[in-house]
Amino acid sequence: MLFMGLSADWGVWIYRALTFLVISCPCALVISIPLSFFAGIGGASKEGVLVKGSNYLEILSQTKYVVFDKTGTMTKGVFEVNGIHHSTIENEKLLEYAAFAESASSHPISKSLQRAYGKEIDRSRVSDIQEISGNGVTAKVDGMEVAAGNDKLMKHLNIPYQDCHQTGTIIHMAINGKYAGHIVISDIIKPHSKAAIAELKKAGVERCVMLTGDAKKVANQVATSLGIDEVYSELLPADKVEKVEELLRVKLGKAKLAFVGDGINDAPVLSRADIGIAMGAMGSDAAIEAADIVLMDDDPIKIAKAIKISRKCLRIVYQNITMALVVKFACLALGAVGIANMYLAIFADVGVMILAVLNAIRCLFVKKL
Known part of the structure; x- marks a missing residue:
C-alpha cells in the first residue's frame, strides 16, 4: 500500500477486508427472494x-x-332441458335416445340430458359410441343409429334440420338418418x-x-x-x-x-x-x-x-432487492474507506436479511386485496 501513500499496517487492512467480506455476503437476497414467492x-x-x-x-x-x-x-355448467321441439316421436322417447347416446360423455350438457331422463341408463343397450369433437356424438341405441349434437353434426351427416328460435344450446337429434327434432338446453x-x-x-x-x-x-x-x-x-x-x-x-x-x-x-x-x-x-x-x-x-x-x-408479491420482491443492494453498497463504500466497523457489517448482512424476511412475510396478508 506504500505506493498509494497509505499505511502498511496489516492488521487494519485485514480487518477492513473481513468487514468488506461480511457486508458483501448475499444472505438477504438469497433468503428473502424465494421466501417472498413462497409466502405469495x-x-x-x-x-x-x-x-x-x-x-x-x-x-x-x-x-x-x-x-x-x-x-x-x-x-355454472349446470344445464337444464327447457324444451323439446319438432319431435317426430314422443318427447320422452327422444330424450331417452339423447341420454343413452350421451351416456359415455362427462360434458355438462350430456349430464343434463341424463338428469332430465331421470332413469338408470342400461349401458348394454348402447354400442358404437363415437364422439365427434365440437359437433356431438353418434351411437347405436337398441340397434338404431342415433346422432345427437349441434347443427354442425347435422351438416356433417347431411341431414336437414330445423332451426330454433329460442336462445340456448340446441341439441339436434337424428334417428336412422332422419331428423327427429331438437332439445333446448340453457346454462346459468x-x-x-x-x-x-x-x-x-x-x-x-x-x-x-x-x-x-x-x-x-x-x-x-x-x-x-x-x-x-x-x-x-x-x-x-x-x-x-x-x-x-x-x-x-x-x-x-x-x-x-x-x-x-x-x-x-x-x-x-x-x-x-x-x-x-x-x-x-x-x-x-x-x-x-x-x-x-x-x-x-x-x-x-x-x-x-x-x-x-402476484403483483403484491413481485412488489415486495423488488423492495427487498432494492433495500439489500442500497444498504450493502453504502456499507461497502464506508468499509472501503475504513469508516464501517464489524458491527455495521453484521447489520448489513444479518440485519438486512432479517428486515427483508419480515418484509417478505407481508406476502401472506392478502385478505384485503
Missing part, C-alpha cells in the same frame, strides 16, 4: 388459488389479456362472473375475450350480459388454439395472456397460453394437469384476486 404462493392458497410455481406468479403479474371458455367457466351464468370481469378491468387487464363452441346467439347474449370485450363462437377445440395463438401474436411488449377453462377440450389451449388457469372443483383432470394455476372453488372473481396477489 401460501397467501394465494389461503384464498383458494393454487399456484404451481413462483415463475407463474411473475407471469401472472404481467397479465393484460384474459381469455375465457364459457361453459363451466363463466357459467355464475353469480360472480360479471363482477369478475369488472374486477379484472380494475386490476389493469386490457382485453377480456370469450371463446366457445356454442351458437353465436347464445355466446353474444352471455358476452353482452357480462361486459366481455370480444367473443368468438362456434369454435372447435383446434379453433380455440388457433384463436389464442392469433391473440398471442398481436399482444404488445411484455404483456401476458391467460386462458381460463375447465374441460378436457381446453387442455391444449391451457398449455398454449402464457399462463393457464383451470377450474378445480368441476374442471376435468386433464385441464387441471395442463394448467399453471387452479381455482379451487371455480369462482372466476378469484382471477383478479390472484393477479393482485
